[in-house]
Every structure is written in C-alpha cells, then in structure tokens.
Amino acid sequence: MRIERARGTRDFLPAEMRKRKIMEERMRDVAERWGYEEIRTPTFERAELFTLKSGEAILKEMYEFRDKGDRHLALRPELTAPVIRMYINELKMTPKPTKVYYFGNCFRYEEPQKARYREFWQFGTEIIGSDRPEAQAELIALAFNILKSLGVKAELHVGHVGLIRERLRAAQVDEAHINTVMRLIDKGERQAVIELMNEADVKKDLIDDLLCLLDSKGKNALQEARGRNIIAADSDALRELELLLEYLDYYGVDYTLNLGIARGLDYYTGMVFEIYDAGGMLGAQNQICGGGSYRLAALFGGEDIPLTGFAFGFDRLAEIFGVDDKDLERRGVVVVPIRDKEADLTVTKEAIEIASRLREFVPTHIDLMNRSLSAQLKYANACHDSFAVLVGKNELKESNVTLRNLDTGEQEKMSVEDCVVRLKAYFGVIGEEK
RNA sequence: GCCGGGGUGUGGUAGAGGCUAUCCCUGGGGACUGUGGAUCCCUAGACCCGGGUUCGAAUCCCGGCCCCGGCCCCA
Known part of the structure; x- marks a missing residue:
C-alpha cells in the first residue's frame, strides 16, 4: 500500500x-x-x-x-x-x-x-x-x-x-x-x-x-x-x-x-x-x-x-525567486575505475583514493553498481558531470590517469597530481594548500 | 469551516460501459568487460481508497483521502 x-x-x-x-x-x-x-x-x-x-x-x-x-x-x-x-x-x-x-x-x-x-x-x-x-x-x-x-x-x-x-x-x-x-x-x-x-x-x-x-x-x-x-x-x-x-x-x-x-x-x-x-x-x-x-x-x-x-x-x-539554471545545475566529477575480468582490486583502490582527494573540493561520484566503462560514462552524462577521471590498468602502469572533459569529449593522460591541479583550477578553488 | 476544478506507471498522457489499458519520458539489464549522449532488444512499473449500479466499471453514482485555485483566516 x-x-x-x-x-x-x-x-x-x-x-x-x-x-x-x-x-x-x-x-x-x-x-x-x-x-x-x-x-x-x-x-x-x-x-x-x-x-x-x-x-x-x-x-x-x-x-x-x-x-x-x-x-x-x-x-x-x-x-x-x-x-x-x-x-x-x-x-x-x-x-x-x-x-x-x-x-x-x-x-x-x-x-x-x-x-x-x-x-x-x-x-x-x-x-x-x-x-x-x-x-x-x-x-x-x-x-x-x-x-x-x-x-x-x-x-x-x-x-x-x-x-x-x-x-x-x-x-x-x-x-x-x-x-x-x-x-x-x-x-x-x-x-x-x-x-x-x-x-x-x-x-x-x-x-x-x-x-x-x-x-x-x-x-x-x-x-x-x-x-x-x-x-x-x-x-x-x-x-x-x-x-x-x-x-x-x-x-x-x-x-x-x-x-x-x-x-x-x-x-x-x-x-x-x-x-x-x-x-x-x-x-x-x-x-x-x-x-x-x-x-x-x-x-x-x-x-x-x-x-x-x-x-x-x-x-x-x-x-x-528566480535563479539561473546554471546555478542550479550541479556540476561534478566522476572517477571511473576500469576493471578487467580478474576483478583486480588495485584499480578500485586507486580510484577510491583519487575520489577521496577530489571530494575535498568538488562533488565527486564513483561507481557503486559495478558497471562497465560505457555504462559509467552514460551515468556521468545523465548526472551532468563535467569531467571523468578514468583509472584503468593501462593508466596504473604509467602512474597516470585519463582526464576526460565530458562536454567536449577531449581527453588526455596526466599524473594524478596534474589532474587534481587542473580540476581545482576549473572549479575555481582558491587558496591552494601548501 | 465553505465553494469550484481535478486524481491512470517516476513524470506527462490515450482511453467516454466491453479484448491482455495506449503512447512518450524514466529506472534496471543487454547488444557493447577501454570510451557516454544514437539505435535496437529484454525488463520493471499505474487506473487514489471504500462502497454502489451493471452480465461487465479506469469510465456512471455516493462517501472519503489527496492535489490545484478561490472565500474565511493569516498569530
């Protein structure tokens, strides 16, 4: 009932x-x-x-x-x-x-x-x-x-x-x-x-x-x-x-x-x-x-x-009260672990660690449904996220992540540090911690 | 307390006594275990509640609940 x-x-x-x-x-x-x-x-x-x-x-x-x-x-x-x-x-x-x-x-x-x-x-x-x-x-x-x-x-x-x-x-x-x-x-x-x-x-x-x-x-x-x-x-x-x-x-x-x-x-x-x-x-x-x-x-x-x-x-x-749609639209980031079939936990571990850092300054999602890469991106799109941080075994090997701009589709590999700096700049976080 | 208009999946709807309740959007899964928005397939999901009329009610009638608006009130 x-x-x-x-x-x-x-x-x-x-x-x-x-x-x-x-x-x-x-x-x-x-x-x-x-x-x-x-x-x-x-x-x-x-x-x-x-x-x-x-x-x-x-x-x-x-x-x-x-x-x-x-x-x-x-x-x-x-x-x-x-x-x-x-x-x-x-x-x-x-x-x-x-x-x-x-x-x-x-x-x-x-x-x-x-x-x-x-x-x-x-x-x-x-x-x-x-x-x-x-x-x-x-x-x-x-x-x-x-x-x-x-x-x-x-x-x-x-x-x-x-x-x-x-x-x-x-x-x-x-x-x-x-x-x-x-x-x-x-x-x-x-x-x-x-x-x-x-x-x-x-x-x-x-x-x-x-x-x-x-x-x-x-x-x-x-x-x-x-x-x-x-x-x-x-x-x-x-x-x-x-x-x-x-x-x-x-x-x-x-x-x-x-x-x-x-x-x-x-x-x-x-x-x-x-x-x-x-x-x-x-x-x-x-x-x-x-x-x-x-x-x-x-x-x-x-x-x-x-x-x-x-x-x-x-x-x-x-x-x-009228407010700009822009102000109302929540823009966040999604961290996307790309898992292979062996279900290797190192990818998940790395993704969670990155998400934790991003969560200090920006709304951040991470997959909770064990979804495939494309399904995760689809979800990010439906949630109006701005960026995806892709973490897979390829990235891990090079100690990198792939930062993908979900508006433009452009993406590029970079270190976690550079990625954090880039996102901080984008979301207007001032007063960088030393 | 009074008056008017309403109530069908998450949201929006068709349906006006008669097949398994229509369509769009949405959720989950898949086609597609390293790249999203398209497409296709599968799947989930509704007649506000109770009573009555009828062979048969989402549809008609009565009562209630809730929503929208107006009166009264507004500390």
Whole structure:
C-alpha cells in the first residue's frame, strides 16, 4: 500500500532543495553581515506560549497534542513567541540591543492554498531591547536588503499604529474599544469602524479625520495630514515616524507610507510594515513579510522590553525567486575505475583514493553498481558531470590517469597530481594548500 | 469551516460501459568487460481508497483521502 504525504506538506527534491539552499545562504549571509546571530528554538513548545499571545481560539488552527506525560504541547505556528520565550529564559543578560535571526519550519492547521501550506518556513529577525526609529529603520533596511540579495521585486508599506491610537484617544475612545477598532481597520472593514465610532458617540469630524488618516498613502501623506490638523503637532508617534522615514532615506530604502496598516494585534505599539510581492505571482497570498515594533515580553513573564522584528514567508519567496539554471545545475566529477575480468582490486583502490582527494573540493561520484566503462560514462552524462577521471590498468602502469572533459569529449593522460591541479583550477578553488 | 476544478506507471498522457489499458519520458539489464549522449532488444512499473449500479466499471453514482485555485483566516 502506498502511503500518501500528509495534507499540506511537501517533499523537496534535489533541484528544489538546491534553490532553497541558495536562498537560505543569501538571507543568512545578509543577516550575518548586519550583525545578527542565528538562534534556533524547539519545534514544539508548551501550547500556552501561543494561546497567551494569540488567544485560546487559535488552538484549533494549531497542531496541539498531549504527550505521554500529559503536557499540553503544540508544534510552533510561528517563531516570534518562542524567540521571546528564549530571550526571557536565557538571553536576558546579553548586551542590548540583542540582534538575532532565525529560520525554521512552522505548522498551522489551515486549508492549503497557493503558497500556503501546513508546514511552512519562516525567516525572521528580532531586535530585542529597542523600538526606537534607529532600530526600526535598520530592521526595515535589513528586510529590504535581504530581498535585494534574492532579486525579488517587492513593495514596502510602512505605517505606524501610534498615530491612529493617538487619534482615537483624542476622540475619548477607551482602550478596549481602540483594540477592537484596530482589528477592524486591519481587516479593512471601514463600515464597521464607522458604526462603532458612532455608537461610542464620537464626533463626526473626528471620524472623518480618522478615515482620512487611514487613506493616507504616499510620501507626502504626513505633511498633508499635519497641514489639515489631523495629526497633532506635538504627537510622539508623528515625531518617531518622521525620524524613521528620514533614516529610511539614508538607507536608500524605497517605501510607501501607508497609515492604514494596523496589524490587528494589541501588542503592536509603533511602527508596522508589510511587504508585498510586486510580480503578481502569488495570487491571493501576496504578502511576503510583516513586522513592526511591539511589546510582548511582559506577557511571558519578562521585563516589558521593547521589541522590533519581522518575519518572511520563505515559501512565498521561494515561489517567486528566480535563479539561473546554471546555478542550479550541479556540476561534478566522476572517477571511473576500469576493471578487467580478474576483478583486480588495485584499480578500485586507486580510484577510491583519487575520489577521496577530489571530494575535498568538488562533488565527486564513483561507481557503486559495478558497471562497465560505457555504462559509467552514460551515468556521468545523465548526472551532468563535467569531467571523468578514468583509472584503468593501462593508466596504473604509467602512474597516470585519463582526464576526460565530458562536454567536449577531449581527453588526455596526466599524473594524478596534474589532474587534481587542473580540476581545482576549473572549479575555481582558491587558496591552494601548501 | 465553505465553494469550484481535478486524481491512470517516476513524470506527462490515450482511453467516454466491453479484448491482455495506449503512447512518450524514466529506472534496471543487454547488444557493447577501454570510451557516454544514437539505435535496437529484454525488463520493471499505474487506473487514489471504500462502497454502489451493471452480465461487465479506469469510465456512471455516493462517501472519503489527496492535489490545484478561490472565500474565511493569516498569530
């Protein structure tokens, strides 16, 4: 009987893995050069870590279970909460800001769709200890540069939930209602927002101001809003946002100001941003990154430290990441022992020794099926190898090997030493050992 | 949770109630134990699962599973 893959999961074949590894390497590389260090948390956690953050309702969207010790556990549905937990448990004493990144699989029990799976990967970073504009700008610039390293065309929208919250407070809306409104804004339900405000007896011109703020887009939105007195001149959020945008210019980051981004979660406190695929390849799921400044640590029993972070949907990036076929094609070498019918082991011994040397710097095959010479070459061809190193008794007699270029068919006899040098040069190995 | 379209060897397919299920690609072996990509031969390998209708089901019906896409959601 044939066993099917679990719903919403995928197998990654070598070609896909090569692509994903290239992406991972580039993303890690950028993060490292920006001074972030990789961390890793467990694949499963106590379920309450996630319900505390997102409410009991998300239990039905998680893979949660009881272990044999009756602990209530869950496969992680995201990585922010685990990272904060790790920080509170064991990173508290590190110098601030603490800059970390992560890459890991997450699990959600949802209906699979385009670029949406039950097991998916997130790549994200957290700045622990700062939500100042300097930190916000660096974080956004980092996300921007990671996308650049992947050659992905994307659109960055930056907002600030503080502006809207301030506006609502000015309108005498209480905190509980503010959170409700933020959630509605995030869902784009304007009508519901208006109704709720009417119920709360908010004056009509204040409602208009709010709606106007939500619609603000583009570089000049801030000046316009201030010009029309929608934002108070002494607004803290405004000052923070202006500074952030200034810094983004220094970083050379292109952005669209979008005050309508609300991220309907209570713990977002300041800057928020989202990045969308600009190529239209993702259908309905076109958001590839989300982040912002938030306060979450106190919820998990830590000090209420400011946090700024983002997470990329790695699978969505993989969907739109284009890579040269050349980069994906694995080019290696095959060592071909030519055995005679007496099954003389000296040829095999020599071949293995040569393969071991080549394996220090290039993918190397050697026959595992006791095949004939021509069958070995046929296999090498099917595997897109570049060179064959032929080792037979003729070569052994002369202490030589035959190096055959599988692209051109040219071949020539040479010593093992010359062969190694030649292949090192071809595969661009620098820093010859002495 | 809801809606639409699908599921035949590794992959891609033909087949529309009736012979041993078509063809291409693929895997293994051989022609060919010192030179590959061609050709030929042999060989491996499939009707998603369960039930129903029928003399007879890959084909029609029902349920499930899975895939693709959309809604909801997206921490």
